[in-house]
Amino acid sequence: MTRREEGPRPLLNRRLAEFGTTIFAEMSALAARTESINLGQGFPDTDGPAEIMEAAVRALRDGRGNQYPPGPGVPELRTAIADHQALRYTLSYDPDTEVLVTAGATEAIAASLLALVEPGDEVVALEPYYDSYAACIAMAGGARVPVTLRPHEGAYRLDLDELRDAVTDRTRLILLNTPHNPTGTVLAREELAAIAELAVERDLLVVTDEVYEHLVLDGEHVPIATFPGMRERTVTISSAGKTFSFTGWKVGWLTGSAELVAAVRSAKQFLTYVSSGPFQYAIAEALRLPQTYFDGLREDLRSKRDLLSSGLAAAGFEVYRPAGTYFVTTDIRPLGESDGFAFCRSLPERCQVVAIPNAVFYDHREEGAPFVRFAFCKRESVLQEAVSRLKTLAG
Numbered sequence: 318m319t320r321r322e323e324g325p326r327p328l329l330n331r332r333l334a335e336f337g338t339t340i341f342a343e344m345s346a347l348a349a350r351t352e353s354i355n356l357g358q359g360f361p362d363t364d365g366p367a368e369i370m371e372a373a374v375r376a377l378r379d380g381r382g383n384q385y386p387p388g389p390g391v392p393e394l395r396t397a398i399a400d401h402q403a404l405r406y407t408l409s410y411d412p413d414t415e416v417l418v419t420a421g422a423t424e425a426i427a428a429s430l431l432a433l434v435e436p437g438d439e440v441v442a443l444e445p446y447y448d449s450y451a452a453c454i455a456m457a458g459g460a461r462v463p464v465t466l467r468p469h470e471g472a473y474r475l476d477l478d479e480l481r482d483a484v485t486d487r488t489r490l491i492l493l494n495t496p497h498n499p500t501g502t503v504l505a506r507e508e509l510a511a512i513a514e515l516a517v518e519r520d521l522l523v524v525t526d527e528v529y530e531h532l533v534l535d536g537e538h539v540p541i542a543t544f545p546g547m548r549e550r551t552v553t554i555s556s557a558g559k560t561f562s563f564t565g566w567k568v569g570w571l572t573g574s575a576e577l578v579a580a581v582r583s584a585k586q587f588l589t590y591v592s593s594g595p596f597q598y599a600i601a602e603a604l605r606l607p608q609t610y611f612d613g614l615r616e617d618l619r620s621k622r623d624l625l626s627s628g629l630a631a632a633g634f635e636v637y638r639p640a641g642t643y644f645v646t647t648d649i650r651p652l653g654e655s656d657g658f659a660f661c662r663s664l665p666e667r668c669q670v671v672a673i674p675n676a677v678f679y680d681h682r683e684e685g686a687p688f689v690r691f692a693f694c695k696r697e698s699v700l701q702e703a704v705s706r707l708k709t710l711a712g
Contacts, residue, residue: 332455332456332458333452333455333456335451335455336448336451336452336455339448340357340448340673340674340677341357341358341673344357344358344661344671344672344673345357345358345671347662347665347671348665348671350665351665351666351669351671352669353664353665353669353670353671354669354670354671354695354699354702354703354706355671356625356670356671356672356691356692356693356695356703357661357671357672357673357690357691357692358673358692359498359559359642359643359644359692359694360564360692360694361562361564361694361695362694362695362696362699363562363696364562364563365561365562365563365603366561366603366606366610368602369561369563369599369600369602369603369606370599372598372599372602372603373566373595373596373598373599375598376594376595376596376598376599377595381594381595381598382593382594382595382596382597382598383594383595384594385590385591385594386591386594386597387591388582388586388590388591389413389416389417389418389582390416390417390418390570390597391418391594391597391598391601392412393597393598393601394418394568394570394597394598394600394601394604395412395413395416395418395570396412396601397600397601397602397604397605398410398412398416398418398570398572398604399411399412399415399416399572400604400605401604402540402553402572406539406540406542406543407543408540408542408543408548408553408572410572410573411575414575414578414579415572415573415574415575415578416570416571416572416578417570417571417572417578417581417582417585418568418569418570418593418597419569419570419571419585419589419592420567420568420569420588420589420592420593421556421558421567421568421569422526422528422554422555422556422558422569423449423569424567424569424585424588424589424592425552425554425556425569425570425571425581425585426449426450426453426492426524426526426554427449427453427456427584427588428581428582428584428585428588429524429552429554429571429581429584430453430454430456430457430459430492430524431453431456431457431584432580432581432583432584432585433489433490433522433524433552433577433580433581434454434457434458434459434489434490435458435459435489436457436458436459437458437459437460437487438457438458438459438460438487438488438489438490439459439460439461439462439485439487439488439489440454440457440459440460440461440462440488440489440490440491440492441462441463441464441480441483441484441488441490441491441492442454442461442462442463442464442491442492442494443463443464443465443466443475443492443493443494443497444463444464444465444466444678444679444680444681444684445465445466445499445500445675445678445679445684445685446463446492446494446498446678447494447498447499447526447678448677448678450492450494451680454492459489460487461680462483462488463679463680463681464476464479464480464483465479465679465681465684466497466500466502467684468637468648471637471638472500472501472502472637472638472640473497473500473501473502473637473646474502475502475504475508477508477511477512480512480515481515484515484519484521488519488521489521489522490521490522490523490524491512491515491516491521491522491523491524492523492524492525492526493512493523493524493525493526493541494525494526494527495509495525495527495538495541495641496527496529496530496532496533496538496640496641496642497641497642498529498642498644499642499644499646499673499675499678499690500637500639500644500646501637501638501639501640501641501642501644501645501646502639502640502641503533503535503536503537503538503640503641504539505536506537506539509539509541509544510544512541513541513544513545513546513547516546516547516550517545517546517547517550520550521550522550522551522552522577523541523547523550523551523552524551524552524554525540525541525542525551525552525553525554526554527540527553527554527555528554528555528556528558528559528560528569529559529641529642529643530555530560531559531560531611531614531615532559532560532614532615532618532641532642532643533615533640533641534615534618534619534622534639534640534641535640535641536640536641538641540553541553542572542573548573548574549574549576549577550574550577551573551577552571552572552573552577552578552581553571553572553573554569554570554571555569555570555571556568556569556570557569557596557600557603557604559643560603560611560614561600561603562694563596563600566593566596566599566600567592567593567596568592568593568596568597568600618643618693618694620697621643621693621694621695621697621700622638622639622643622645622693624693624697624700624701624704625645625691625693625700625703625704626638626645627704628700628703628704628705628707628708629645629647629691629704629707631704631708631711632652632704632707632708632709632710632711633651633652633710633711634647634648634649634651634652634689635647635648635650635651643692643693643694644690644691644692644693645690645691645693646675646688646689646690647688647689647690647691648687648688649687649688649689650687652710654687655686655687656686656687657674657675657676657685657686657687657688657689658674658676660674660689661673661674661689667709667710668706668707668709668710669706670703670706670707672689672690672691673689673690673691674688674689674690675688675689675690676688
């Protein structure tokens with residue numbers, strides 16, 4: 318049979334064939350079409366600190382960053398990142414060789430996996446996971462191995478035995494995320510110590526997504542790079558978008574040993590090369606904001622979490638109270654529903670609110686079928702209106 322007889326070859330390569338339009342694009346379009354409150358995609362509906370916006374404007378006017386910035390990032394930001402890691406976590410990094418600025422955390426994840434994963438390498442990731450993880454592993458030619466977080470006593474938990482069993486001789490790295498999107502789980506110090514011990518024992522790399530590091534509402538954030546034997550095998554990723562409410566600026570970064578950063582930079586330079594020039598100077602100033610800013614951010618989000626969680630419970634959902642991030646996961650089965658996709662696609666027509674079905678974050682879709690995620694990084698008045706609308710589900 319000839320190629321013509323077989324029919325046209327698909328345009329999208331096989332590695333990405335399972336990834337179409339993201340659920341975020343679909344649900345945001347649905348929100349716009351139905352004039353619904355969008356609690357699906359995780360972006361704030363207010364801007365970050367005015368003085369940081371002014372810092373960006375000042376950089377533009379002063380001509381700083383309007384042309385290509387240095388490939389690793391502007392020195393002011395790299396120094397601020399290194400100082401941040403040292404001040405908050407006693408992690409020492411050389412800003413010249415151990416810090417890399419990226420186009421948001423998403424590019425940092427992509428560049429890390431493209432640099433460190435060979436075709437056929439296994440990558441262990443905590444399921445459910447942010448959808449770009451699966452796509453980036455696929456682009457790198459890796460094989461993803463999910464370890465599922467499951468709800469237990471009102472929160473999602475990691476089964477450390479299941480994690481150990483997932484590691485094989487083909488495992489290259491563990492892709493970690495804490496605070497965890499979408500479940501809101503913050504891995505405890507004891508859990509991280511066990512993961513670190515496993516990584517050292519099996520000689521694994523760890524790529525850790527810590528973009529919600531300042532959005533811990535209960536407990537504490539502990540970088541896995543602080544554990545014995547982990548600094549030299551860990552790529553730590555964070556970004557400005559979640560912490561400072563400037564998601565459109567796309568300023569992210571990673572830290573690690575000089576060898577790891579050099580490897581990741583080799584891939585990153587062929588993605589965006591550089592980005593966000595003037596915004597880099599502004600985020601350098603943002604990282605030096607006083608502690609009162611970070612305390613106020615947590616207090617504000619904690620209040621909004623409690624408002625939305627209580628409203629969802631009153632509407633009939635089972636609610637898993639998040640310890641971090643700005644998402645709350647719910648179980649729709651108490652409402653007599655079991656299909657998160659169908660529920661989310663009908664919700665805008667029923668009460669003009671948009672959410673995200675958690676099943677999109679799973680390889681094992683059945684594991685996530687009855688769970689739905691709502692974002693609470695919105696103005697309090699918006700959340701109150703959403704809660705009022707959702708109450709109609711309770712009859």
